[in-house]
Amino acid sequence: MARRDDWKAPPPRRLRAILERLRRRYGRPSTVVHGAPIDELVLTVLSQNTSDRNRDVAYERLRDRFPSLEAVREAPVEEIEEAIRPGGLAVTKAPRIQRILDAITATPAPAGIGSGEPGAMDLGWMADAPLDAARDYLCELPGVGRKTAACVLLFSYGRHDVPVDTHVHRVGTRLGLFREGASLEECHDEMLRLSRGADPIESHVALIRHGRRTCHARGPRCDECPLLRLCPYGRAARRSG
Ligand code: SF4
Numbered sequence: 001m002a003r004r005d006d007w008k009a010p011p012p013r014r015l016r017a018i019l020e021r022l023r024r025r026y027g028r029p030s031t032v033v034h035g036a037p038i039d040e041l042v043l044t045v046l047s048q049n050t051s052d053r054n055r056d057v058a059y060e061r062l063r064d065r066f067p068s069l070e071a072v073r074e075a076p077v078e079e080i081e082e083a084i085r086p087g088g089l090a091v092t093k094a095p096r097i098q099r100i101l102d103a104i105t106a107t108p109a110p111a112g113i114g115s116g117e118p119g120a121m122d123l124g125w126m127a128d129a130p131l132d133a134a135r136d137y138l139c140e141l142p143g144v145g146r147k148t149a150a151c152v153l154l155f156s157y158g159r160h161d162v163p164v165d166t167h168v169h170r171v172g173t174r175l176g177l178f179r180e181g182a183s184l185e186e187c188h189d190e191m192l193r194l195s196r197g198a199d200p201i202e203s204h205v206a207l208i209r210h211g212r213r214t215c216h217a218r219g220p221r222c223d224e225c226p227l228l229r230l231c232p233y234g235r236a237a238r239r240s241g
Pocket residue numbers: 171174175214215216220221222223225226227228231233234235
């Protein structure tokens with residue numbers, strides 16, 4: 001793995017070369033944007049410390065039991081807990097969801113952006129607002145950081161941001177895309193720079209797929225990896241036998 005003192009920021013064409021090889025291995029991701037940023041925020045809270053399946057069950061139960069997200073915001077917290085229990089950590093997640101919904105209600109869009117009613121839960125203005133303004137707004141919401149903000153912007157509206165989750169972080173560090181020891185904030189900035197000229201959804205999904213299927217946290221399968229020639233970590237591991 002590149003040491004902190006010999007790492008050089010790679011050019012964007014390096015990420016494009018990686019994505020091309022991953023596309024040949026796994027195919028091109030076919031994610032569609034859904035235009036529902038507040039649902040995406042709720043989903044990211046529900047996804048903490050659980051599987052995708054349990055997250056989805058919790059989300060479906062929540063949406064089945066409450067007619068709207070406004071109703072979720074106003075409900076007794078115990079009812080939210082009960083609805084999302086299959087997702088685990090319901091006692092923590094239920095008030096967290098309501099705090100986010102309260103904050104969206106209380107926080108208008110930045111001056112000059114958006115035309116929604118004051119107090120409405122509507123983030124539709126993020127579809128075409130300046131990206132930095134939309135990201136800053138999201139990062140001011142309780143418990144929302146760069147990764148969640150990037151998920152909302154990318155999967156709701158296809159805005160150019162790339163969430164760096166644990167797989168993207170590990171795979172990207174091994175491939176030398178990120179400086180060893182870089183903070184998640186720094187990695188997000190790097191991914192924004194590197195993914196210029198690339199599809200941001202593919203940049204995110206392809207690295208996650210590779211992390212799940214080949215570049216495991218323990219025991220990466222470097223011998224069958226299509227990225228071995230591009231990977232300082234894999235080449236060093238091979239040299240050391
Ligand atoms: S060569 Fe090994 S460490 Fe590098 S990306 Fe492939 S599996 Fe991961």
